[in-house]
Amino acid sequence: DGGITQSPKYLFRKEGQNVTLSCEQNLNHDAMYWYRQDPGQGLRLIYYSQIVNDFQKGDIAEGYSVSREKKESFPLTVTSAQKNPTAFYLCASRSSGLSPEQYFGPGTRLTVT
Amino acid sequence: DAKTTQPPSMDCAEGRAANLPCNHSTISGNEYVYWYRQIHSQGPQYIIHGLKNNETNEMASLIITEDRKSSTLILPHATLRDTAVYYCIVSPYMNSGGYQKVTFGTGTKLQVIP
Numbered sequence: 425d426g427g428i429t430q431s432p433k434y435l436f437r438k439e440g441q442n443v444t445l446s447c448e449q450n451l452n453h454d455a456m457y458w459y460r461q462d463p464g465q466g467l468r469l470i471y472y473s474q475i476v477n478d479f480q481k482g483d484i485a486e487g488y489s490v491s492r493e494k495k496e497s498f499p500l501t502v503t504s505a506q507k508n509p510t511a512f513y514l515c516a517s518r519s520s521g522l523s524p525e526q527y528f529g530p531g532t533r534l535t536v537t
Numbered sequence: 538d539a540k541t542t543q544p545p546s547m548d549c550a551e552g553r554a555a556n557l558p559c560n561h562s563t564i565s566g567n568e569y570v571y572w573y574r575q576i577h578s579q580g581p582q583y584i585i586h587g588l589k590n591n592e593t594n595e596m597a598s599l600i601i602t603e604d605r606k607s608s609t610l611i612l613p614h615a616t617l618r619d620t621a622v623y624y625c626i627v628s629p630y631m632n633s634g635g636y637q638k639v640t641f642g643t644g645t646k647l648q649v650i651p
Contacts, residue, residue: 467581514581
């Protein structure tokens, strides 16, 4: 089945550690996105990538980094510089064709203590 | 991008139609109306989109007013599995190579009641 996978579902880290969240898609989509969601809030865009080896900052990129070495993969690193890293992280992808919808993964819930 | 206004919460009896309103009075001519929903602790799911004509698919119907300043998402026969947060979004339609920035607000929390 085609889709987007994020792993792990739950992740726990100590403060001061960097952590990398995985996002893989087999939909052959060009564009990929990372969002952050806090309790009771909407989604905020962290980074996005339209093609391999290219990515752009979203609205809240500080303290995060990404890479896009392969079309299928768009990992997000939450660095120790991110002041409030505990959140629900969602990855999405979108075809570059005429289809406008974004397809979301199941999310990773990160807790930093 | 235009902003949207949605009621924070709504209830609907199981089997009845759920009508979720959305105001987008500052929508511009090239912006589409999109609806997504998010079931608790899952990623959002695309439902439907439209420009100015009413649209229907297997999940829902979208009614857009003639002046395009508001719209209504209709779930014709709500089930308990439709309990979710529903997001109304307006955004330009981006074709090949374009980036579609989609801003998710806080949405409407729909509770379907048995």
